[in-house]
Amino acid sequence: MLMKYRLFTPGPTSVPEATLLQLAKPVTHHRTAEFRKTFAELQELLKYVFQTQQTVYTITGSGTAAFEAAFTSVVSPGSKVLNVTNGKFAERWASYGKAFGVQVEELKLPYGQHATAEQINNTLKSGGFAAVVLVHSETSTATTCDLQAIAKVVRQHGDVLLIVDGITSIGAFPFKFDDWGIDVAITGSQKSLMLPPGLGYVCLSPRAEAAMEKNKQSNFYFDLKKYKKSIADSDTPFTPANTLIEAQLTSLRMIKQETIEGVWRRTQGCAAAFRAGVKALGLELFSQTPADSVTAVKYPSGITDKDFRNTLKKDHNIHVAGGQGTMEGTIFRVNHMGYTDIYDCLAVLAAIELTLKKLGKPVQLGAGISAAQQELSKLF
Amino acid sequence: MLMKYRLFTPGPTSVPEATLLQLAKPVTHHRTAEFRKTFAELQELLKYVFQTQQTVYTITGSGTAAFEAAFTSVVSPGSKVLNVTNGKFAERWASYGKAFGVQVEELKLPYGQHATAEQINNTLKSGGFAAVVLVHSETSTATTCDLQAIAKVVRQHGDVLLIVDGITSIGAFPFKFDDWGIDVAITGSQKSLMLPPGLGYVCLSPRAEAAMEKNKQSNFYFDLKKYKKSIADSDTPFTPANTLIEAQLTSLRMIKQETIEGVWRRTQGCAAAFRAGVKALGLELFSQTPADSVTAVKYPSGITDKDFRNTLKKDHNIHVAGGQGTMEGTIFRVNHMGYTDIYDCLAVLAAIELTLKKLGKPVQLGAGISAAQQELSKLF
Numbered sequence: 001m002l003m004k005y006r007l008f009t010p011g012p013t014s015v016p017e018a019t020l021l022q023l024a025k026p027v028t029h030h031r032t033a034e035f036r037k038t039f040a041e042l043q044e045l046l047k048y049v050f051q052t053q054q055t056v057y058t059i060t061g062s063g064t065a066a067f068e069a070a071f072t073s074v075v076s077p078g079s080k081v082l083n084v085t086n087g088k089f090a091e092r093w094a095s096y097g098k099a100f101g102v103q104v105e106e107l108k109l110p111y112g113q114h115a116t117a118e119q120i121n122n123t124l125k126s127g128g129f130a131a132v133v134l135v136h137s138e139t140s141t142a143t144t145c146d147l148q149a150i151a152k153v154v155r156q157h158g159d160v161l162l163i164v165d166g167i168t169s170i171g172a173f174p175f176k177f178d179d180w181g182i183d184v185a186i187t188g189s190q191k192s193l194m195l196p197p198g199l200g201y202v203c204l205s206p207r208a209e210a211a212m213e214k215n216k217q218s219n220f221y222f223d224l225k226k227y228k229k230s231i232a233d234s235d236t237p238f239t240p241a242n243t244l245i246e247a248q249l250t251s252l253r254m255i256k257q258e259t260i261e262g263v264w265r266r267t268q269g270c271a272a273a274f275r276a277g278v279k280a281l282g283l284e285l286f287s288q289t290p291a292d293s294v295t296a297v298k299y300p301s302g303i304t305d306k307d308f309r310n311t312l313k314k315d316h317n318i319h320v321a322g323g324q325g326t327m328e329g330t331i332f333r334v335n336h337m338g339y340t341d342i343y344d345c346l347a348v349l350a351a352i353e354l355t356l357k358k359l360g361k362p363v364q365l366g367a368g369i370s371a372a373q374q375e376l377s378k379l380f
Numbered sequence: 381m382l383m384k385y386r387l388f389t390p391g392p393t394s395v396p397e398a399t400l401l402q403l404a405k406p407v408t409h410h411r412t413a414e415f416r417k418t419f420a421e422l423q424e425l426l427k428y429v430f431q432t433q434q435t436v437y438t439i440t441g442s443g444t445a446a447f448e449a450a451f452t453s454v455v456s457p458g459s460k461v462l463n464v465t466n467g468k469f470a471e472r473w474a475s476y477g478k479a480f481g482v483q484v485e486e487l488k489l490p491y492g493q494h495a496t497a498e499q500i501n502n503t504l505k506s507g508g509f510a511a512v513v514l515v516h517s518e519t520s521t522a523t524t525c526d527l528q529a530i531a532k533v534v535r536q537h538g539d540v541l542l543i544v545d546g547i548t549s550i551g552a553f554p555f556k557f558d559d560w561g562i563d564v565a566i567t568g569s570q571k572s573l574m575l576p577p578g579l580g581y582v583c584l585s586p587r588a589e590a591a592m593e594k595n596k597q598s599n600f601y602f603d604l605k606k607y608k609k610s611i612a613d614s615d616t617p618f619t620p621a622n623t624l625i626e627a628q629l630t631s632l633r634m635i636k637q638e639t640i641e642g643v644w645r646r647t648q649g650c651a652a653a654f655r656a657g658v659k660a661l662g663l664e665l666f667s668q669t670p671a672d673s674v675t676a677v678k679y680p681s682g683i684t685d686k687d688f689r690n691t692l693k694k695d696h697n698i699h700v701a702g703g704q705g706t707m708e709g710t711i712f713r714v715n716h717m718g719y720t721d722i723y724d725c726l727a728v729l730a731a732i733e734l735t736l737k738k739l740g741k742p743v744q745l746g747a748g749i750s751a752a753q754q755e756l757s758k759l760f
Contacts, residue, residue, distance in 0.1 A: 009409045012622065023623070024404035027576050029389040029699055060578060061441045061601065062619040068601045099600040190619065196407050198440055198578045198621035218598060220479040221441065221448045239442040239570065241578035241621070242392065243403070319409055 003317040008348050010139050010168055010294035010321055012190040012197055013338040016254060019194060022247040030242040036234035038246055043231070045252035049193070049260060050170060050185060050203045052177035057227040059200040060241045063167045063188030065222070066200025067093060070184045071133075073224035074161060074204065074211045077101035079130035081163075082123055084115045084145075087138035088324045089165060094133075100217060105129075111327060112287045112296075114138070114145035121153040124160060130211075131161040131183075136169035140324045142296035142333055143287040144169065151180040161208055167191055171255065172267045172293035172337045183208040189244065192263070192293065192337040194251035198244045251339075268292045269379040270336040270345040273372035277349040280371035281356065281363050286331045293337045296323070298330060300361060305329045307359055315358070316351040342376050383697040388728050390519050390548055390674035390701055391571040393718040396634060399574060402627040410622040416614035418626055423611070425632035429573070429640060430550060430565060430583045432557035437607040439580040440621045443547045443568030445602070446580025447473060450564045451513075453604035454541060454584065454591045457481035459510035461543075462503055464495045464525075467518035468704045469545060474513075480597060485509070491707060492667045492676075494518070494525035501533040504540060510591075511541040511563075516549035520704045522676035522713055523667040524549065531560040541588055547571055551635065552647045552673035552717045563588040569624065572643070572673065572717040574631035578624045631719075648672045649759040650716040650725040653752035657729040660751035661736065661743055666711045673717045676703070678710060680741060685709045687739055695738070696731040722756050 007014050028035070039058075046056035059069050071093070075081060079102055083094040086109040097104030107115055107123050120132060132154055137144045147164065154162045161183040169175050170185065171192030177185055182205065189199035202224065204212065212224055220226075226237040255263055271292035275285060278297050286296035299305060305322050309332060312318045321333040334348055349368045356363045387394050408415070419438075426436035439449050451473070455461060461482055463474040466489040477484030487495055487503050500512060512534055517524045527544065534542045541563040549555050550565065551572030557565055562585065569579035582604065584592065592604055600606075606617040635643055651672035655665060658677050666676035679685060685702050689712065692698045701713040714728055729748045736743045 005406055005408070007407060007409060009411075011619070012407050012409055015407045020404040020406070024400040026385055026400070027387060027392045027395045027570075028385075029387060029392055029701075030577075032699075061445065062621075064618040065441060065445075065601050096600060099598050099603075101598065188619070190407075196621065196623035197410075197619045198624060218479050218481065220476060221445050221602075223479075238444040239391070239568070239577045241442075241576065241624075243576035244578060244621075319412075321409075 006318045006344060006347060008318060008320045008335045010191070010333055010335040010337065011188070013194070013335055014340060015194055015196060016251060016339045019247045019250045022250045023243055027243055030240060035242060038249055039234040042245055042249055042252065045249065045256060046201055048256060049252065050177045051175065051179065051260070052203055054177065054203050054205060055228065055231055057202045057224055057231065058236065058240060058245065059202065059222070060198065060238070061200050062197060063186065063200050064092065066186040066188060066202050067165060069200070069222035069224055070163060070186050070202045071096050072100055072217045072219040072222050074184055074208050074215060075100070075102050075131055075217065076215045077217055079103070080105060080128050081131045081133055082107060082129050084109070084120070084132070084134040086114055086141065086143065087111055087135065088140035090135045090138055093135070093165065111141045112143055114143050114289050115150070117146060117149035117153045120150055124154070124157045129157070129160050131163050133163045135165040136175065137172070137291040137293050139168045139294055140327065141287055142291050142294045143289055144291035145289065147175070148180045151182055155181050159207065161211060168291065168293040168337060171263065173264050173291070177203055189248060193248065194254065194338045195244060195248050198241045199248060265379065266341070267336050269376060270340065270342055271295060273342065273375035274334060274336065274345055274349060276375045277368035277372035278352070281353060281368040294333050294335050296331045296333045299332065303356065303359055303361060305332065308332060308355060311355045311358060312351055315355070318348055318351050320348070342379065346372060386698045386724060386727060388698060388700045388715045390713055390715040390717065391568065392577055393571060393574070393715055394720060395574055395576060396631060396719045399627045399630040402630045403623055407623055410620060415622060418629055419614045422625055422629055422632065425629070425636060426581055428636060429632065430557045431555065431559065431640070432583055434557065434583050434585060435608065435611055437582045437604055437611065438616065438620060438625065439582065439602070440578065440618070441580050442577060443566065443580050444472065446566040446568060446582050447545060449580070449602040449604055450543060450566050450582045451476050452480055452597045452599040452602050454564055454588050454595060455480070455482050455511055455597065456595045457597055459483070460485060460508050461511045461513055462487060462509050464500070464512070464514040465489070466494055466521065466523065467491055467515065468520035470515045470518055473515070473545065491521045492523055494523050494669050495530070497526060497529035497533045500530055504534070504537045509537070509540050511543050513543045515545040516555065517552070517671040517673050519548045519674055520707065521667055522671050522674045523669055524671035525669065527555070528560045531562055535561050539587065541591060548671065548673040548717060551643065553644050553671070557583055569628060573628065574634070574718045575624060575628050578621045579628060645759065646721070647716050649756060650720065650722055651675060653722065653755035654714060654716065654725055654729060656755045657748035657752035658732070661733060661748040674713050674715050676711045676713045679712065683736065683739055683741060685712065688712060688735060691735045691738060692731055695735070698728055698731050700728070722759065726752060
């Protein structure tokens with residue numbers, strides 16, 4: 001039976017057909033007037049997605065590469081940062097201090113929880129911090145925070161920079177770099193921005209740019225000062241993944257056409273529908289403050305990760321993610337970002353119903369998708 | 381008049397249609413058995429191209445990213461390296477010392493020249509070097525060296541590592557990592573390996589791996605120890621540009637089918653034909669030891685870079701590269717690497733003849749392509 005491939009991992013996510021076709025076009029050179037025009041348009045569209053008037057730098061590399069560019073460009077060796085540690089990605093950023101001579105104080109929280117503005121405010125009161133590092137949407141636990149409120153309190157602590165991993169928030173749900181007063185934000189191409197992996201993006205506030213100018217950290221490929229110099233001429237300091245950049249334009253134009261508010265609304269609508277659906281099936285969410293970009297669901301007793309995800313894959317050609325690290329086997333994760341619509345959301349829910357039933361779990365077929373449908377109706 | 385687009389810049393180079401179509405396939409996730417199989421095959425094919433039994437690491441990033449991974453993983457802060465500085469890329473690698481606390485002694489040569497084994501041997505005699513860094517094929521000047529002879533003398537200096545930028549040599553003309561005793565070699569995806577930019581590759585000898593284990597340099601995204609750990613499971617430590625990796629397989633299988641010796645022979649044949657052609661037109665080569673991957677040609681008096689390359693582009697839809705830095709306006713460069721055959725070589729020569737004539741240079745039409753044809757006949 002024909003069963004279309006449906007990718008529901010929280011990155012890489014599906015890429016629009018128009019963008020894929022762009023990737024199949026003959027390769028051109030990047031030191032041309034045409035490419036500079038492309039790169040200039042990319043810049044404007046990235047600013048729109050980040051909701052900023054600041055420059056957004058393009059790094060050829062993964063989201064981790066973007067984080068490294070941000071971290072090593074603005075955080076000085078010997079300084080102290082506060083890292084909110086509440087998941088696998090937050091743990092990765094905490095380990096950056098060790099590699100780059102930065103003292104990292106951690107605000108540790110159980111998986112599935114996130115810091116409040118009050119907690120961050122209280123921790124910062126001890127003083128001496130150069131920056132706060134946090135993950136806006138911790139992909140490993142599908143957990144978000146009130147970033148606007150957090151930014152507000154960080155702003156009250158002088159020159160403390162707010163460094164935000166927005167890899168699975170920017171372009172998925174509300175994120176306003178300028179209005180909220182974020183200092184550093186990063187994302188990757190393979191999440192909400194509807195492209196394969198290979199590009200990372202970094203935005204710096206004027207305060208972060210000032211910190212960068214004074215910083216003595218050792219870097220080269222990740223030295224954003226080099227990117228800043230090049231971007232004045234709509235260029236990059238090192239050979240960029242130019243076919244990905246050209247294709248990124250196609251996807252970002254789609255976001256512009258839908259409007260960023262429209263994209264946020266759709267993603268939030270799908271997430272709300274999916275959460276309502278799995279709850280109606282008697283399943284529990286893992287996160288105490290769920291992100292709208294990805295949902296983590298606890299396995300009910302008697303259902304193993306292997307059986308569940310294998311059945312979804314084999315019977316339904318649907319790929320959802322499992323848990324990472326110690327969460328492996330205890331949760332599955334479903335993406336709502338990027339090139340996915342409400343009927344994709346219904347499809348994955350329907351497949352989950354059928355899979356649970358096949359694996360011997362008593363489910364009322366249609367209960368999940370009906371509950372989701374109630375939520376989806378709010379979008380019309 | 382229909383005029384097909386022909387890309388002759390020394391990277392990005394043309395990508396085979398089959399590879400482009402692979403890039404247009406729907407995106408899948410990379411933490412799967414299928415992708416691990418792909419990645420394992422990539423590994424075998426890269427070993428074939430590098431002519432090694434050692435592991436070849438895949439970095440999502442440009443060739444500079446691959447160099448940084450190599451340099452920061454094996455060269456310790458405080459140590460001294462000998463950098464052969466004879467072009468724009470060699471100059472870039474010389475500047476790495478400053479960023480990473482490494483003392484760089486330079487063997488400086490005029491553009492268009494390269495170091496001999498004797499020069500390197502003499503310089504190393506002063507002692508205390510941890511490594512020699514050189515560019516096998518300096519793309520900015522289209523100049524190569526006798527790497528096999530150089531490797532032989534470096535081997536006589538104890539633990540001195542030989543770090544080779546093979547970005548425009550590996551997969552273009554003879555390069556034998558194991559047989560020649562190279563310690564570190566890097567290349568990028570967008571040159572001989574027939575893929576768009578976005579992936580870099582690094583190979584380490586057992587001696588280089590041992591140096592890496594002892595090294596205390598600060599790195600993270602570029603820490604090859606992390607890649608070594610992951611590759612045991614055919615995986616990468618950070619999200620790879622997985623669609624590029626899948627497409628790389630298509631291009632590398634083509635190289636395997638042609639055989640690496642066949643690829644070298646074709647590239648060398650095209651380069652020899654092109655050099656014979658431009659000489660027959662009265663033009664001069666820039667390099668004293670020309671590389672077979674790219675040819676740099678001096679502009680004759682009265683021909684400006686702007687007129688020449690604009691005419692090639694507008695009349696013939698052919699894109700060749702100009703000179704970089706102080707060489708700008710004095711040379712043009714034509715690629716022979718990757719997805720390009722003998723008739724592409726004839727086409728660019730024919731277009732150069734027509735362009736020179738149009739710009740008022742007295743040329744005997746057909747003289748260049750006839751001379752090239754003599755060389756090409758040796759391939760049959």
